[in-house]
Amino acid sequence: MYTALVQQFKDAQLKAAGAYLEVRAAETALFPSDERHCYRAVETRADYRTDRELSDFCDRLSHVLVKEAIHRFSPPGGRLEIHGQKELKNASVDIRGALEAGKCPDFDAFWSHLERTFSGDAGKRIGLIQAAKLIIDGFGIRPNSEIKRTSSAIVLEARIWSEPCHRSSLRKATYHSQSTAAGLTRGLAAFAAHAGFDALASVLKHGRLVDYEFETREKVSFQGLDVAMFNEKWQFKFSHQVGDALSLFISEFGADYLATRDRY
Structure with missing residues (x-):
């Protein structure tokens, strides 16, 4: 199915090469070769050019299959991270070779590998493990971290630096911190969807906190979560119900990764 696309592309290249040669012949007939017409408007397709074109097509096709797998197999509210080159190697598919x-690279075998690895419960668990890692990294949680618990909330802080907006008193996360915020909110959205906090999952996934412009100490409130934004950090105040569920989520899906953070 997918491997056949490569052969179809190669066939199209041959047809294109033939069409170019026909135009070249027509040009030669109009301008017979002599000292005045040693230069030609039509360029034939050299082997190196068609080889590069085919290689680029195959690289793009591998990316398309990875994106399709992400779209199909990501857990509700979350997004799988699939590393194409790593999975090509795991599937024993060598495009260059x-x-x-x-030969045509075996993209059918690559897709079968992606299905076996990421579809169903296996892919869902991988996605949730990845989400837990994003949360742990975003909050800088370590095995011995103390989680602040008040009478009304469970509090976690993320080191998100901000900078002034252009010609405004408002602030926004710096470019580097936007990456941290994006990963953290993506992880929390996957957690919330898994734990049944659908309204919270929806706003975290689509609320665009990453590039939100805020005043220092401004608080943004969601269902079960308040986010207070300071110049050098964001403070996440989870309701006890959401915070306790988050703790269980990290214990179930992030325990192995959390244990490795003792080494850093």
């Missing part, structure tokens, strides 16, 4: 041997 196949092309150099004059």
Whole structure:
């Protein structure tokens, strides 16, 4: 199915090469070769150019399959991270080697590998483990971290630096911190969807906190979560119900990764 696309592309290249040669012949007939017409408007398709074109097509096709797997197999509210080159290797698919041997890379085998690895419960668990890692990294949680618990909330802080907005008294997360905020909110959205906090999952996924412009100490409130924004950190105040569920989520899906943070 997908491997056949490569052969179809190669066939299209041959047809295109033939069409170019026909135009070249027509040009030669109009301008017979002599000292005045040693330069030609039509360029034939050299082997190196068609080889590069085919290689680029195969690289793009591998990316398309990875994106399709992410779309199909990500857990509700979350997004799988799939590393294409790593999974090609795991599937024993060598794009360069196949092309150099004059063969079509086996993209059908690659897709079968992606299905086996990421579909169903296996893929859902991988996605939730990835979400837990994003949360742990975003809050800088370590095995011996103390979680602040008040009478009304469970409090976690993320080191998110901000800078003034252009010609405004408002602030926004710096470019580097936007990456931290994006990963953290993506992880929390996956957690919330898994734990049944659908309203919270929806706003975290679509609320665009990453590039939100705020006043220092401004508080943004969601269902079960308040986020207070300071110049050098964001403070997340979870309701006890949400915070306790988050603790269980990290224990179930982040325990292995959390244990490795003792090494840092």
